[in-house]
Amino acid sequence: MSLDWTLIGPVLMIIGLLCLSAFFSGSETSLTATSRARMLQMERDKHPGAAVVNKLIGDGESLLGSILLGNNLVNIAASMIAGQLFEDLLGGNSVLWATLIMTFTVLIFAEVLPKTYALSNPDRFALTVARPILLAVKVFAPVVRAVQVVVRGTLRIFGANVEGPVLSAHDELRGAIALHHEEGGVVKDDRDMLGGVLDLRELTVDDIMVHRKSILMIDADKKPEEIVTEALHSPHTRLPLYREDTENIVGILHVRDIARALHEADGDASVIDIDALRREPWFVPETTEVLDQLNAFREKREHFALVVDEYGALMGLVTLEDILEEIVGAIEDEHDIAVEGIQPDNENGSWLVDGAVPIRDLNRALDWELPDEEAVTIAGLVIHEAQTIPERGQVFQFHGARFEVVERRRNQITRLRVSVSPDELDAL
Structure with a gap:
């Protein structure tokens, strides 16, 4: 065959x-x-x-x-x-x-x-x-x-754009981190830390600075012993010195320099020359990118800078610790003052939140995605969305969350009760 x-x-x-x-x-x-x-x-x-x-x-x-x-x-x-x-x-x-x-x-x-x-x-x-x-x-x-x-x-x-990648390298990394987190390969803390590193270039120092209302300053015209007492009782190691007006910052006083001078003076604070101890203040624009500020801290070997606006007015201060906290979360030591920020409430799984809490911190703590483009703090977000300064007891719902004004002092919202919007709960 x-x-x-x-x-x-x-x-x-x-x-x-x-x-x-x-x-x-x-x-x-x-x-x-x-x-x-x-x-x-x-x-x-x-x-x-x-x-x-x-x-x-x-x-x-x-x-x-x-x-x-x-x-x-x-x-x-x-x-x-x-x-x-x-x-x-x-x-x-x-x-x-x-x-x-x-x-x-x-x-x-x-x-x-x-x-x-x-x-x-x-x-x-x-x-x-x-x-x-x-x-x-x-x-x-x-x-x-x-x-x-x-x-x-x-x-x-047909008007289609075919030039360049759709996603930047940072967006691809964010997507990969989010995907691995959803699959269980990356825990929440690691996801937040990795995301914090990627966010540094998108943030400016005014997003993370300590507002001028919260800055602890010392009057340089006080007696040396009064200045030393205030500095040593402060929870901070670096303190701005002002003269006549809090906008007129004349120097930065470091607690370590005071301790050294106090030792050399045999404990007599009245003979210490404060002007000789003060360091030159470092001013940075509020529009400085956080990553650039981090690099500047490393180059100048400094940990502290004062933030000013375009007119030179003092807006706040930023430290190396503030930048590191954007990556690793809150860093507390034995001298930190316990600040009430976010705490669970007994009513329907809600939280009591200070108005000064940054939106980014609330998002990180509760795993939310509230926008922070128009406001830095949670109180600022409520005022921006409400287009008015709310009264105590008023309730708002936006961005999938419910906000109730619990306390207000003058024109400042000091505390809110926040929770997931009922509409969002019904959709789950």
């Missing part, structure tokens, strides 16, 4: 083309699913093939264009050969049978099967196919460039 090579030849060609189609399909899935960060680390560890994978991922448009071109070429070629084979075998019904069988075969063996495996083992698959795919990219490069020109030109006709 002799083999009919007129049938075996086309069948072998179809099988070979389907294998190529599976290769391109699996490669597409693995190279798009693999972690670029993981591959970068593998490249630094001199893992063979990782550099090629990173090179391919770096030019995603050419990579996908070459894979799609190769995949379509082999699928079309396989379909044409199958159509001719079925026409020789079946005659008039060849088109229907060829379409049904090739669709089923391509779907199972050239699409679903390789992509399923590649999705389960993206790094291993990507490292295996990297060099052959790189060769395909180089071979198909002229055609892919021509296709890119046509595609971009067509999209521009």
